[in-house]
Amino acid sequence: MPRPGPRKNPMKKISKIAVNISLLFMSLMCLLVISEITYRLYQRFTRGTPFAMSINMFSDRQLGWKGKKVFGDTKSVKYKIFVVGDSVTNGYGVEEKNMYYSIIGKELDAEIFVYGGRGYGTLQEYMVIDRYFDEINPDLVILQTYGNDFINNLWELETASFFNKNLMIRPYLINGKFEYRFPKFLGRLRVF
Incomplete structure (x- = not known):
């Protein structure tokens, strides 16, 4: 065995x-x-x-978010164009000379003022225009938008969306007032 x-x-x-x-x-x-x-x-x-990330990113203490700000000479006699937008205008990973606004400025021989940020909604873009319009006194304002920008304006829509949120506290227009909230269920409870 x-x-x-x-x-x-x-x-x-x-x-x-x-x-x-x-x-x-x-x-x-x-x-x-x-x-x-x-x-x-x-x-x-x-x-x-x-x-890596653009060196032009900065934190705007007054508006309370990160963005990209590239401003020309406010005293210039050239035609002034103020471009405000989201991640497309931010241009993460794209050289400044290849950005659409740089090409517009070069082709039109205009003074360009740019403010953009990843995840911006049109409400944030409006706040940027409202803050800098008098300082720049532009001849033309270009508001660059994308489909998700409108979702980013309503807390309820952004909270319900799986893809269209940047998971940062942002302003929303609620009952005629700016209110900063986190775009998530019970987001008003989150404190930073």
Whole structure:
């Protein structure tokens, strides 16, 4: 009669599988990080695309959010164009000379004033225009909008939306007054 061999511990097998899955996952993550860095470096050296966020981003203490502000000379006698918009105007990752407003300014020989930010709604854009209009005294205002900008104006719509929110406290016009809320269910309870 054959002698039974030692019993195999099933936990050892599960442990080995878990280690192998973890190693595979970490290897894939390293590969993704290396690929992302390589792609960004390639874009940087072949197209001049910035490696990281625009240095023109700033935090506007008066309005209470981050944005991009590129202002020309307010005393210029050139035709003044004030461009206000969201992420398209912010132009994350695009060189300043390639932005649509830079091309407009160059083609029209105009003085350009730009204010844009990722996730802005038209209410925020209105607040920017209201704040800077008298300082700039523009001949033309360009309001760059996108479909989600209108969703970003209503707290109820933005709260219900899965994709069209930037998860930041923003102003909403509620009962004729500006009210800052977080676009999430019970968002009025969130405190920063």
